[in-house]
Amino acid sequence: MKRILLTFLLFAIGLIPIAALWASGSGEWNPSGRLSGWEYFWEKPEEEVIGRPEPGLVTVPSAGWASIDSPLNPPGRNGSNVLWLRADLPAGTWRDPGLAARLYEMYEVMAEGKVIYTYGTPRAENPAYQGTPLRFIPLNQEWFGGKLYFRIYSGKANIGFMQDAVVMEQAQYIRSLLKEQGSRFILGFFYLLVGMAAIYIAMRVNQKEFLSFGAFGVFFGIYTLCRTAILYLLFDVPKLWTYLELASLILGCTAILAFMEQLFGESYSRINRGLRILWKVHLLYAMVLLPAAEWRLVPFPKVLAFYQLLLLFSMAVSIGVLLYHARHGNRDARILLLGTLCFSAAGAVDIYTNVLLPAAHPPQLSYIGMLVFLFAVISVLVRLLIQMKVQLNHSEKLSVAGRLAAGVAHEIRNPVTVLSGYLQLMKNGRMNPDVIPVMLDEVNRINSIINEFLLLSKPDKPANEKHDVALILGEVISFLKAEAEEAGIRVSVSTDGRLGSIRCSKDQLKQVFINVMKNAMEAMPGGGPIDIELRRDGRELLIRFLDAGEGIAGKDMERLGEPFYTTKENGTGLGLMICQSIISHHQGNLVLYGRPEKGTCVEIRLPL
Known part of the structure; x- marks a missing residue:
């Protein structure tokens, strides 16, 4: 039942970002604001201008323009890296107008013979790559109804506009951007939170798998944020976000490959060797080629292109390793294989469309694939946590059993020696016949120790019947009434009247209440009050037993619960452990602590 609830919870959490991605529209890009009447002109390689011209002096081609339907990759390039494009600015009145455009890859925008906007360094001999983000280019109202010119530089296979250029007001642009990419922005923070939570767990449980997954979540959160143009509204440094995007992608892939290697351990060291080599190659790629691209020793587009090939190869190797483990019955490998296949298929489609179909503008499937993969990994980590908890409980039980066995041997040794x-x-x-009663007492003591040991080591499961705890407590008080009155002890019960029935074993709870009541009575040999509180506390039933005895010394309080440790002359030290074991089997909790004033308090919480 717990696994079903946990699976449902993970599914419900996963629906939140998926629903956000599904609900995100294409924004409010105004169709009437799209540029039209496109014409192009290729600047011949021998005529390409190197160096920035004097301010106000822009030489615009006067002849040789040809019409084109799409301003992307016009025909007749013939090795040229400089493309001129011009279009008609729609007539109309605009408030804070601008042009939303995304181009390959550096460019100048001109109106009325003047450069009004420059992105990158298109006239430099060795221009630095700054990415191809969506940009908002401010426009002057008096330019509308005329021509807008673009001088575009790209050394890659693609050159021109990646999507339609649309004129809109600045406020409309921001609203459209938030609607189109807001879900991805939220998704990036979601990945960051998941990653930081995993790192926190790794610090608590000291497991490398959680640390690697945490690094994966953090880096892919940064990667997702860097892929949104919303970030440029906050801090407009395209080059920084472009390099950070690629660095986080590489380091995120490094972390997830390391996670897979650590998850399967050393049992398949030969098979996992490929994963170990791969994540080291990814890490070396980030440490060597990214700085080389920044220092312009290697063109950034080539660094990106080769990494896409490495990424596809890594996907294939990961799938192969997971297939091997899945065929050998590893459940975690089967779960990860499903998530990896979804993410790999979505990533491969995105790479294919971005490289070979740049004008298609399909939805980015990798975001959905990443979510499926993320929750596949989370489900594996949850299973790992459950296994760790079971192993820890098993180790604690073995430790307690060992201490109990040693205690039983020690306690039985004395009466056996006498016998x-x-x-x-x-x-x-x-x-001497007079020693026979002494021998019988020793035998009874051995029998009592064994019975309590058996009860502690194998308590019965609570009965699946509902009982009124107030009635059970009343029966116990009636049973001990005569003994309490003889000892001068006054028992009082207070309740809030909102009690309900709980599923429990009536006989086991009676035994707990009797043990607690007798301990309180023995703590007050001269008599005194025992106050019992019975009330609801949220979804729990709270029962408190408060006595006014001498209390328990600090050194003794620390050792309460140890097998066979007792302050009573004829005690076994198992009574409190038996009570805690019974309450634990009822999914509850029992705590004993000293009161600020004189006496002690036993607090029992049971689920309603």
């Missing part, structure tokens, strides 16, 4: 001595006397014919 052995008397039997030797009986064998030699020197037995």
Whole structure:
């Protein structure tokens, strides 16, 4: 039942970002504001301008323009890296107008023979790559109804506009951007939170798998944020976000490959060797080629292109490793295989469309694939946590069992020694009949220790019947009433009247209440009050037993619950452990602590 509830919870949490992605529309890009009447002109390689011209002096081609339907990759390039495009600015009145445009890859925008906007360094001999983000280019109202010119530089296969250029007001642009990419922005923070939570768990449980997954979540959160143009509204540094996007992608892939290697351990060291080599290659890629691209030793587009090939190869190797483990019956490998297949298929489609179909503008499936993969990994980590808890409980039980066994051996040794001595006397014919009661007492003591040990080691499961705890407590008080009055003890019960029935074992709860009541009575040999509180506390039933005895010394309080540790002359030290074991089997909790004033308090909480 717990696994079903946990699976449902993970599914429900996963629906939140999925629903956000599904609900995100294409924004409010105004169709009437799209540029039209496109014409192009290729600047011949030998005529390409190097160096920035004097301010106000822009030489615009006067002839040789040809019409084109789409301002992306016009025909007749013939090795040229400089493309001129021009379009008609729609007539109309605008408030804070601008042009929303995304181009390959550096460009100048001109109106009325003047450069009005520059992105990158298109006239430099060795221009630095700054990415191709969506930009909002401010426009002057008096330019509308005329021509807008673009001089575009790109050394890659693609050159021109990645999507339609649309004129809109600045406020409309911001609203459209938030609607189109707001869900991805939220998704990035979601990944960051998941990653930081995993790192926190890793610090608590000291497990490398959680640390690797945490790094994966943090880096992919940064990667997702860097892929949104919303970030440029906050801090407009395209080059920083472009390099950070690629660095976080590489380091995120490094972390998830390391996670897979650590998850399967050393049992398949030869198979996992491929994963170990791969994540080291990814890490080396980030440490060497990214700085080389920044220092312009290697063109950034080539660094990105080669990494896409490495990413596809890593997906294939990961799937192969997961297939191997899945075929050998590893459940975690099967779950990860499903998530990896979804993410790999979505990522491969995105890479294919971005490289070969740049004008198609399909939805980015990798966001959905990443979510499926993320929750597949989370489900594996939850299973790992459950296994760790079971192993920890098993270790604690073994430790307690060992201490109990040692305690039983120690407690039984003394009466067995007494019995052995008397039997030797009986064998030699020197037995005194007066010692027979002593021998019987020792036998009874051994029997009592064994019975309590058996009850503690194998308590019965609570009965699946509803009982009124107030009635059970009343029966116990009636049973001990005569003994309490003889000892001068006054028992009072207070309740809030909102009690309900709980599923429990009536006999086991009676035993707990009797043990607690007798301990309180023995703590007050001269008499005194025992106050019992019975009330609801949220979804729990709270029962408190408060006495006014001498209390328990600090050194003794620290050792309460240890097997066979007792302050009573004839006690076994198992009574409190038996009570705690019974309450624990009822999914509750029992705590004993000293009161600020004189006496002690036993607090029992049971689920309603």
